[in-house]
Amino acid sequence: MNRKLFGILAPAFLIFSLTSCNSNIQVFNMNDMACVNYLAAKTSKAQFNAIYHNISSRTGVAHDISLPYTISCPTDGSEEYYFHIANNSEFKNEEIITRTDSELAYSNLIPGKTYYWKIYGNKTDNVLKAGNFTVNKDNVRWINAPSVGNMRDLGGWDLPGGKQIKFGKVFRARNPDEINETDKALLKDTLGIKTQLDFRKDKAPYPKKEAFAEGVSYNYYNDGLTYADIINKVENPLVGPCILPGSPLSGQTLTGIQMFQDIFDKLANPDNYPIYFHCSAGADRTGALAFFIEALLGVTYDDIVRDFELTSFSPYITGGRLRCDHNEDKTDFDYTKDYYETHDESDYKPTWPRLIAALKGINENINVAVETFLRDKCQIPQETLNQVKENLTEEIK
Numbered sequence: 059m060n061r062k063l064f065g066i067l068a069p070a071f072l073i074f075s076l077t078s079c080n081s082n083i084q085v086f087n088m089n090d091m092a093c094v095n096y097l098a099a100k101t102s103k104a105q106f107n108a109i110y111h112n113i114s115s116r117t118g119v120a121h122d123i124s125l126p127y128t129i130s131c132p133t134d135g136s137e138e139y140y141f142h143i144a145n146n147s148e149f150k151n152e153e154i155i156t157r158t159d160s161e162l163a164y165s166n167l168i169p170g171k172t173y174y175w176k177i178y179g180n181k182t183d184n185v186l187k188a189g190n191f192t193v194n195k196d197n198v199r200w201i202n203a204p205s206v207g208n209m210r211d212l213g214g215w216d217l218p219g220g221k222q223i224k225f226g227k228v229f230r231a232r233n234p235d236e237i238n239e240t241d242k243a244l245l246k247d248t249l250g251i252k253t254q255l256d257f258r259k260d261k262a263p264y265p266k267k268e269a270f271a272e273g274v275s276y277n278y279y280n281d282g283l284t285y286a287d288i289i290n291k292v293e294n295p296l297v298g299p300c301i302l303p304g305s306p307l308s309g310q311t312l313t314g315i316q317m318f319q320d321i322f323d324k325l326a327n328p329d330n331y332p333i334y335f336h337c338s339a340g341a342d343r344t345g346a347l348a349f350f351i352e353a354l355l356g357v358t359y360d361d362i363v364r365d366f367e368l369t370s371f372s373p374y375i376t377g378g379r380l381r382c383d384h385n386e387d388k389t390d391f392d393y394t395k396d397y398y399e400t401h402d403e404s405d406y407k408p409t410w411p412r413l414i415a416a417l418k419g420i421n422e423n424i425n426v427a428v429e430t431f432l433r434d435k436c437q438i439p440q441e442t443l444n445q446v447k448e449n450l451t452e453e454i455k
Contacts, residue, residue: 084189084190084191084192085191085192085193085194086127086167086191086192086193086194087125087193087194087197088124088125088126088127088165088167088169088193088194088197089124089125089197089198089200090121090123090125092108092109092112092119092121092371093121093198093200093368093371095108096108096109096112096364096367096368096371097196097197097198097364098196102390102391103389103390103391105364105367105391106384106389106390106391107389107390109367109370109371109378109380110378110380110384110388112370112371113370113371113377113378114370114371114372114373114375115373115375115376115377115378116377116378118373119373120371120372120373121371121372122200122207122208122209122210122368122371122372122373122374123200123202124165124166124167124199124200124201124202125165126163126164126165126202127163127164127165127167127173127191127193128161128162128163128164129141129143129161129162129164129175129177129189130160130161130162130177130187131160131177131186131187132160132186132187133159133160134179134181134182134186135179135181136160136179136180136181137158137180137181138156138157138158138179138180139156139157139158139159139160139177139178139179139180139186140154140155140156140177140178140179140180141154141155141156141157141162141164141175141177142154142175142176142177142178143155143164143173143174143175144173144174144175145171145172145173145174146174147174147190149174149176160177160179160186165202166199166201166202166244166248166249167193167199168193168199168211168213168225168226169193169194169195169196169197169198169199169214169225170192170193170194170195170214170455171192171193172190172191172192172193173190173191173192173193174188174189174190175188175189175190176188176189195214197214198210198214198368199211199213199214199225201229201231201244201249202244203231203237203241203244203245204241205234205236205237205238205240205241206231206232206233206234206237206241206245207231207232207340207372207373207374208230208231208232208339208340208341208369208372208374208375209229209230209231209232209340210229210230210231210368211225211226211228211229212227212228212229212230212348212351212352212365212450213225213226213227213228215352215355215357215361215365216357216358216361216454217355217356217357217451218356220453220454221356221451221452221453221454222451222452222454223352223355223357223450223451224449224450224451224452226249226250226332227331227332227333227449227450228325228331228332228333228334228335228351228450229249229251229332229333229334229335230334230335230336230340230344230345230347230348231334231335231336231340231344232336232338232339232340232372232374233256233258233265233336233337233338233339233340234254234270234334234336235265235266237270242270242271245270245271245334246270246271246273246274249332249334250332251270251271251274251332251333251334252274252275252329252330252331252332252333253274253275253277253324253330253331253332253333253334254269254270254274254275254276254277254333254334254335254336255277255279255321255324255333255334255335255336255347256276256277256278256279256335256336256337257279257283257335257336257337257343257344257347258278258336258337258338258343259280259338260280265278265338270334275330277320277324279317279320279321283337283342283343283346283347288346288413288416292413292416292417292419292420292431292435315435315436315437318432318436318438319436319437319438321347322432322436322438322442322443322446323442325351325446325449325450326442326443326445326446326449328449331449335347339369339374339375339376340369340372340374340375341369341375341379342379345365345366345369345379346413348365348366349362349366349413349428350428350432351446351450352365353424353425353427353428353429354425354428354429354432354443354446354447355446355447355450355451356425357425359424359425362424363381366379366381366410367379367380367381381393381410381411382394382395382410382411383395393411417431420435429443
């Protein structure tokens with residue numbers, strides 16, 4: 059997904075029309091302006107200014123949101139209105155939403171997808187209004203689940219050979235301990251989450267160590283994905299024990315390579331999808347697994363960094379998550395300094411630049427380095443890694 063190209067010329071809520079095949083298709087951008095500008099920024103300096111001055115925990119403004127597309131029709135006196143929505147003009151496998159008013163704000167849309175809609179009332183059998191719209195493909199798919207927070211789909215990032223990561227397969231987010239019933243239904247029923255991977259530390263505030271909803275497979279990994287842990291695994295995969303009381307290896311203490319083996323075995327099984335993984339805030343340990351998945355699949359390093367930094371747009375995160383520190387006048391990144399050395403607690407050290415440096419000790423190409431680390435140092439069979447790629451990649455349509 060070349061998310062860098064869109065957004066400078068238009069406000070985030072802009073809808074405009076395209077005429078194609080005798081149909082009027084509206085193109086909708088569902089990201090807010092801060093996110094749009096960051097994704098459109100092409101230079102290091104532009105990227106810094108787009109994100110640093112919009113860190114949500116500092117400004118108090120949430121940018122980890124998916125703006126809804128509003129569907130409406132004139133009222134005709136009906137007591138109920140039925141909104142039929144599908145991703146095809148024949149309305150196969152349509153979703154039907156019933157409301158007492160004639161307006162619906164439809165969110166959590168999939169970038170690049172065209173949606174068709176029509177509205178009925180219970181007063182007549184006639185269609186009151188119909189239309190369609192396409193979501194701009196250069197969007198991040200934030201998921202509006204405020205009782206969870208910092209939740210987004212890993213889908214859509216561009217891959218070599220005209221491919222992309224599939225939408226709707228893997229979601230990264232904050233922990234769900236305070237999830238409400240509305241968001242529980244969204245994750246379980248709408249997104250269809252089947253598997254939950256929990257990477258929180260076993261310390262206060264203690265994680266619940268249970269699935270967010272009945273029927274979801276819960277797997278608890280006792281940390282093991284901090285930057286320091288991973289660097290230790292890169293340099294010596296046999297260190298860094300990790301306990302998985304919620305997994306098939308319940309009660310066992312796993313070495314570093316066994317933890318990675320267990321995670322990627324789950325990613326290789328098509329029956330486990332969709333998968334939701336998280337730590338406490340959905341920033342660092344969660345970001346680490348996202349990094350390994352994206353690098354394995356072939357996402358460019360620049361886009362991997364962007365996914366890491368997008369967490370800065372969530373108000374649930376204390377401080378930003380940046381690739382490095384800034385210069386003295388706060389106008390650009392300073393790649394000689396580590397952001398967390400001066401802005402965070404020692405828990406987060408060693409951090410992102412050191413992780414990258416450790417992996418580049420394997421290979422300068424970060425995609426090759428990650429696949430080599432997983433295959434050779436973690437002893438994950440190439441067949442398993444290939445199956446993960448097959449599960450999570452698709453041709454761009």
